[in-house]
Amino acid sequence: MKKIILSGIRPTGKLHVGHYIGAIKQLVEIQNSGDFDKFYVMLADSQALTDNAGNVQKVRDNILEVALDLLSCGLDPNKTCLFIQSEIPALTEMTFYYMNLVTLSRLKRNPTVKEEIKLRGFEESLPMGFLTYPISQTADITAFGTTIVPVGEDQKPMIEQAREIVRTFNSTYGKVLTMPEAVIPKTKAQARLVGTDGKGKMSKSLGNCIYLSDDEATIKQKVMGMFTDPDHIKVSDPGKVEGNVVFEYLNAFVKPDSFEKYLPEYKNLDELKAHYQRGGLGDVKIKLFLNNILQEILRPIREKREELAKNPEKVYQILFDGSDNANIEANKTMQNIKSAMGIDYRNIYSKK
Numbered sequence: 001m002k003k004i005i006l007s008g009i010r011p012t013g014k015l016h017v018g019h020y021i022g023a024i025k026q027l028v029e030i031q032n033s034g035d036f037d038k039f040y041v042m043l044a045d046s047q048a049l050t051d052n053a054g055n056v057q058k059v060r061d062n063i064l065e066v067a068l069d070l071l072s073c074g075l076d077p078n079k080t081c082l083f084i085q086s087e088i089p090a091l092t093e094m095t096f097y098y099m100n101l102v103t104l105s106r107l108k109r110n111p112t113v114k115e116e117i118k119l120r121g122f123e124e125s126l127p128m129g130f131l132t133y134p135i136s137q138t139a140d141i142t143a144f145g146t147t148i149v150p151v152g153e154d155q156k157p158m159i160e161q162a163r164e165i166v167r168t169f170n171s172t173y174g175k176v177l178t179m180p181e182a183v184i185p186k187t188k189a190q191a192r193l194v195g196t197d198g199k200g201k202m203s204k205s206l207g208n209c210i211y212l213s214d215d216e217a218t219i220k221q222k223v224m225g226m227f228t229d230p231d232h233i234k235v236s237d238p239g240k241v242e243g244n245v246v247f248e249y250l251n252a253f254v255k256p257d258s259f260e261k262y263l264p265e266y267k268n269l270d271e272l273k274a275h276y277q278r279g280g281l282g283d284v285k286i287k288l289f290l291n292n293i294l295q296e297i298l299r300p301i302r303e304k305r306e307e308l309a310k311n312p313e314k315v316y317q318i319l320f321d322g323s324d325n326a327n328i329e330a331n332k333t334m335q336n337i338k339s340a341m342g343i344d345y346r347n348i349y350s351k352k
Contacts, residue, residue, distance in 0.1 A: 087323035
């Protein structure tokens, strides 16, 4: 069986280091491994409109911003098909047919959907598009014969629902759709990076993000303002590393050579944590260490992004070329679906 990978990103804002460590870094590693037959990365603008219907410009403007972030992090259009969801009409038609295979009560039981509805305050005014986006996501996945979907732990119920729809379709109409598998990040730090204020994950509305496009001074300012241990008042005080945002980020971003480069008096992160826990290590020192690590990672990304931003037409052409290629595959799947369902009328009657 072919190994086909699909990942989607909602274009609702510039990407931040949480996106980088939780998804993009992994996607670039997969791309560069060459261990796949086809690799798709989708800008999920249609899905983004399910809770931004009154602010289409926000989604439209961020198509370019997110594409710049992805390309500057190392996604290569020669290896990865980067495309725009709304440019693939077959996805909408698939979604419509799949809707007949799912009950309303099942959609409402989806844990991810329930949590997102609560988060957005949709309890009393729930858009149908938002409620049914697990079905739309199933169309995204199955349109390309996807076998592997890299997702965070919180998205696992979405893949389970997609698998249910695939199972139902195949048992009803014949085995046409490919069964996808979810791949979850290996570590907690990869799965969920907290905001700089320690109040849950990064969010633009909370102002607790470090963006991939932030300049050097802004990154340092945000790092130096990070939440640590409120009881660690004096340098001599013992400190806690659990719930300490700086150490959460160090868990995610420290590299084997980070200490040799920026803090040679320590051999590794365990040694640094032990010193902080027994006292005698100040917050400023560990923040400066983290700042150096983040600057090293983000500097080449920012520089490449600035260069790409000089030619937005080229970036859009990459997206249009990717969308054209994605359309070819999605249309093949759509034809197979209609044939299995017995509604490919032109084909049926042209043979009579």
